Structures are given as C-alpha cells and as structure tokens.
Amino acid sequence: MERPEGDARVSATGLFRRKPIDTIEAPEEGGLRRTLGLWQLTAIGIGGIIGAGIFSLAGAVAHETAGPAVVLSFLVAGVASAAAAFSYAEFAGLIPRAGSAYTYGYAVLGEIVGWFIGWDLLLEYTAIVAVVAIGISGYFNDLLGFLDISLPSWMLGAPGTEPEGVAAGTYKVNLFAVLLCLLIAYVLNRGMRSAARFETSLVYLKVGVVVLVIAVGAFHIDAGNFTPFAPFGIAGVFTGAATVFFAVFGYDAMSTAAEESRESQKHMPRAIIYSLAISMVLYVLACLVLTGMVDYRDIDPNAAFSAAFESVGLSALGAVIAAGAILGILTVLFTFLMGATRVGYSMSRDGLLPAWLGKTSAARQVPARITWILGAAAAVIAGLLPIGEAAELTNIGILLAFVVVCTAVIVLRYRRPDLPRSFRCPWMPVVPIVGVVFSIWLITFLKPETWLRFAIWFVLGMIVYFAYSRRHSLLNRASEP
Structure with missing residues (x-):
C-alpha cells in the first residue's frame, strides 16, 4: 500500500525523507509577520528582475552578440523563465511558506x-x-568623478582592480559596496512592512525611469537602425538569450517571502506571473527603443541608454537615467538579500542549520541574526573581490533550483493530484519540462571556474549535512522512537 504523504517515517538512510505537505501550513509561534499585499509582492519581484539587465546588459548583448535581435533574445529567455515561473506559482499557491525552492x-x-x-x-x-x-559602486565612483569629488584611493575598489595609471596595491577595499550591503541588511531588519515600503518606492522610481526612456526614446527611433535585424544570425539570438536569462528571474527570490504575504495562496502566484509579465513588456519596449535610436555597432555596452540619449542631444536626460539606474538597481540588492535570509531562516527552523540563526526578533518579527550574517558575508565579498570573481559564484545554484522546482511540480502533480491548488501550471508536463531543458542547457554555458567553485561549495555542504544537519533535522527527531 502507498505510504501517505503526511507520514514522517523515513527510509533506511533517511536522505530522501520528505516534509509532510499536509501539515506544512501549520502556524508556528515566533514566525514571520504577514504584512505584504499583492502589489508589494509584485514590486519586490519586479525589483529583483529589472536591474543591471535593462540598464547595461541589454546594450552589451545588442552590441556584441545579437544586434537589434536582442529583443528576440529577451523573448526567448522570457519564455524559458516563464516555464519555471509557472512551476513556482503552483508551489507558491500550494505551500505558502518561506524558503521557495528549498521548501x-x-x-x-x-x-x-x-x-x-x-x-x-x-x-x-x-x-x-x-x-x-560592486556594480552600483562603479556607477557611484563615476558620478563622483563627474562632480569633481575626490575620495581616498584606498576605499575605491577591491585589491587588484586598479585601473590603468593607478599603482598596484593602491586599492584596499570597495568601501561603498560594503556599506551598501550593510545598509540593505539594516533596512530588512527594520521590519518587513517598512522594508517593503522602501523597496516599493525604489521600484516605482525605476519603472518610471524605464517608462521615461521608452516614451521619449520612441520619438527618436530611426527604422534604418533595425537593418540588419539579426546580424549575428539565429546563433547570436540564442547566445544572447543565454546571457540575458540571468536578467529575467527574481521572482524566485521574491517567492521566499510567501510566509510574509497576506492571503499568500491567492496573491503569491499572481505576483510571480505579474512581476515577470510587466518586466518582460518593459524589457522588450526598451530594447526596441535602444536599437532603434542607435545603430547596434555604436551602442555603448557600459551605459547604453545614457549614451543613446546623449547621441541625440538629450544629455541631461541621460544623466537622469544614470542616476535613476543607480537607485533602481538597489532593489535587486533588497530582493536577493531578503531571499537569502528567508532560505536560511527556513533551513534553521527545520533543524538543518542551528536554530539560533533563524530566531526572529520579538519587536519586528524578522530573522535578524541571519540577516546580519548574510549581509556581512555579502559585504566581505563585495569589498574584497573583483566583480568578475564574485560573479562566478552566481548562476549555477539558481539554475539547479529551477530544475528542482520544475521537476518537483511534475512529480507532485502525479503523486498528489488531490491537493488543493490555487494555481495550476498550464500544459502539464510540457511547460515544466521546457523549464528543465532550458536550465540544463544554460548550465552548459557556465565557465569551468564556476563549476570548480560549485564543487567546493558542494563538498563543504556534504560535510555540514552529514556532520550536523542530518542528525539535527526535525524530521529525524520525529522519526526517533
């Protein structure tokens, strides 16, 4: 006879014991406070999706990889991301708990x-x-140079990142990047209600800047710039899609806040779909404006939109866009640090990490300890590593999370079709399979250095799991006689 899902008994090794879904919604004392509504959740998702992707990555891909067909690159990446988003949405409506892909x-x-x-x-x-x-710090340093403000050289960047003409060893730490990470940790620890207001305000500013770009830039489009439309061929379109894919997720980190959402089973699936849909519309329109204003060969890959408006005599607007980009990209910091802390909180609550890490503050009901620890860890990485080395720590884990979530939604649909679902992933199992295939395909594009760092982190994780987490798991304790 098939064992019921809610049974906490484990196999001989216990490695594949499952958290019982039937009891996963049980309220717990000292948990997180439900304060987020639909549009606050949507703003957090947009905050995580729209960032450097639209303000710099779109220009770089158009210039180097896809030409005007960068718009197709974003559409391909958006379709692939949507396959994962539908899977996340089904789970978010079914399991309204912190932790997202982990849970x-x-x-x-x-x-x-x-x-x-x-x-x-x-x-x-x-x-x-x-x-x-680190990226925002670079913009900030450029802005200071424009204002003719000089800061001590030791605080301008990580060791080894000195530009040509600056003596090696001059830079000691990227202090502004360090302070940014700690600032976001502080904002998150003020409580989710006030933190969400901060995030929402910046998202409105960012979306306003993008809409301004589209509305004004539309009057400066030269249709001749769209020819040739795909100068690098279909291969360039798909290579561009692999690059910009990392600019079209963010809802995954937002979904970690399910436990802080009011009416989570109703609002969270909608927020995931809305945030991706709104972001994709803005991405597509902005790409059309950019490649219509400037020949793709002349696009500045570092500050595409600012340079584009400067090229048509609107330098002042270009400066406004640059300033808005700096403030708008802050929302990415907020969304992903929130995501990291909620994953850590869930793991500690389940006994896989020490319980004291996930303890919530009595006044604000946020996991303050794990927030400061991860904020400090981000600050150390940002302060001491070049952006290229820091970037190599990203991507693979998120793609693996997409594979797990898309696979799990198929497994659960056939294992437990009876569970009440407020949202159902359409065209099952085709859509999640597309998410799995595309994610695995993108993983093959990652550098060997990324795989090496992942392997080191994986081995360290095995040590921690078998030395501590397996024995302290709440499911393990529940199975003991």
Whole structure:
C-alpha cells in the first residue's frame, strides 16, 4: 500500500525523507509577520528582475552578440523563465511558506535535495547581492568623478582592480559596496512592512525611469537602425538569450517571502506571473527603443541608454537615467538579500542549520541574526573581490533550483493530484519540462571556474549535512522512537 504523504517515517538512510505537505501550513509561534499585499509582492519581484539587465546588459548583448535581435533574445529567455515561473506559482499557491525552492524540493524530492538547493541558494543569492553592490559602486565612483569629488584611493575598489595609471596595491577595499550591503541588511531588519515600503518606492522610481526612456526614446527611433535585424544570425539570438536569462528571474527570490504575504495562496502566484509579465513588456519596449535610436555597432555596452540619449542631444536626460539606474538597481540588492535570509531562516527552523540563526526578533518579527550574517558575508565579498570573481559564484545554484522546482511540480502533480491548488501550471508536463531543458542547457554555458567553485561549495555542504544537519533535522527527531 502507498505510504501517505503526511507520514514522517523515513527510509533506511533517511536522505530522501520528505516534509509532510499536509501539515506544512501549520502556524508556528515566533514566525514571520504577514504584512505584504499583492502589489508589494509584485514590486519586490519586479525589483529583483529589472536591474543591471535593462540598464547595461541589454546594450552589451545588442552590441556584441545579437544586434537589434536582442529583443528576440529577451523573448526567448522570457519564455524559458516563464516555464519555471509557472512551476513556482503552483508551489507558491500550494505551500505558502518561506524558503521557495528549498521548501518545495524538501517537501517533494526529499531532505538531501532540499538541503543542497538551500545550501546553494545561500551562496548564490548572497553573491548576487555582492555583485550588484560592486556594480552600483562603479556607477557611484563615476558620478563622483563627474562632480569633481575626490575620495581616498584606498576605499575605491577591491585589491587588484586598479585601473590603468593607478599603482598596484593602491586599492584596499570597495568601501561603498560594503556599506551598501550593510545598509540593505539594516533596512530588512527594520521590519518587513517598512522594508517593503522602501523597496516599493525604489521600484516605482525605476519603472518610471524605464517608462521615461521608452516614451521619449520612441520619438527618436530611426527604422534604418533595425537593418540588419539579426546580424549575428539565429546563433547570436540564442547566445544572447543565454546571457540575458540571468536578467529575467527574481521572482524566485521574491517567492521566499510567501510566509510574509497576506492571503499568500491567492496573491503569491499572481505576483510571480505579474512581476515577470510587466518586466518582460518593459524589457522588450526598451530594447526596441535602444536599437532603434542607435545603430547596434555604436551602442555603448557600459551605459547604453545614457549614451543613446546623449547621441541625440538629450544629455541631461541621460544623466537622469544614470542616476535613476543607480537607485533602481538597489532593489535587486533588497530582493536577493531578503531571499537569502528567508532560505536560511527556513533551513534553521527545520533543524538543518542551528536554530539560533533563524530566531526572529520579538519587536519586528524578522530573522535578524541571519540577516546580519548574510549581509556581512555579502559585504566581505563585495569589498574584497573583483566583480568578475564574485560573479562566478552566481548562476549555477539558481539554475539547479529551477530544475528542482520544475521537476518537483511534475512529480507532485502525479503523486498528489488531490491537493488543493490555487494555481495550476498550464500544459502539464510540457511547460515544466521546457523549464528543465532550458536550465540544463544554460548550465552548459557556465565557465569551468564556476563549476570548480560549485564543487567546493558542494563538498563543504556534504560535510555540514552529514556532520550536523542530518542528525539535527526535525524530521529525524520525529522519526526517533
């Protein structure tokens, strides 16, 4: 007879014991406070999706890889990301708990799968925060130079990142990036209600800047710039899609806030779909404007939109866009640091990490300890590593999370068709299979250095799991006589 899903008994090894879905919604004292509504969740998702992708990556891909067909690159990446988004949406409506892919993997595929996804996401999300902080720091340093403001050289960058003409060893730390990471940790620890207001305000500003770009730039489009449309061929379109794919997720980190959402089973699936849909519309329109304003060969890959408006005599607007980009990209820091802390909180609550890490503050009901720890970790990475080395810590864990979530949604649909689902992934199992295939395909594009760092983190995770987590797991304790 098939064992019921809610049974907490484990196999001989216990590696694939599953969190019982039937009891996963049980309220717990000292948990997170439900304060987020639909549009706050959507804003957090947009905040994680729209960032450097639209302000710099779109220009770089158009210039170097796809030409005007960069718009197709974003559409291909968006379709692939949507396949994963539908899977996330089904789980978000079914399991309204913090942790996202970690929780879903734990509940469907077993503890060892959940552990490694959670372990990977801790590193990936924290590294993304560091990478974005370094990027914003670069914009900030350029802005200071424009204002003719000089700061001590030791605080301008990580060791070894000195530009040509600056003596090696001059830079000691990227202090502004460090302070940004700590600022976001502080904002998150003020409580989710006030933190969400901060995030939502910046998202409105960012979307306003993008809409301004589209509205004004549309009057400066030269149709001749769209020819040739795909100068690098279909291969360039798909290579561009692989590159920009990392600019069209963010809803995965937002979904970690399910436990802080009001009416989570109703709002979270909608917020995932809305945030991706709104972001994709803005991406497509902005790409059409950019490649219509400037010949793709003349696009500035570092500051595409600012340079484009300067080229048509609107330098002042270009400066406004640059300033708005700096503030808008802050929302990416918020979304991914929040995601990292909620994954860590869930893992500690399940006994896979020490319980004191996930303890929530009595006044604000946020996991303050894990927030400061991960904020400090991001600050160290941002302060001491070049952006290229920090970026190599990202991507693979998130792609593996997509594979796990898309696989798990298929498994659970056939294992437990009776469970009440407020949202159902369409065209099952084709859509999640597309998500799995595309994610695995993208993994093959990753550099050997990324695989090496992942292997090191994986081995460290195995040590931690077998030395501590397996024995302290709440499911393990529940199975003991």
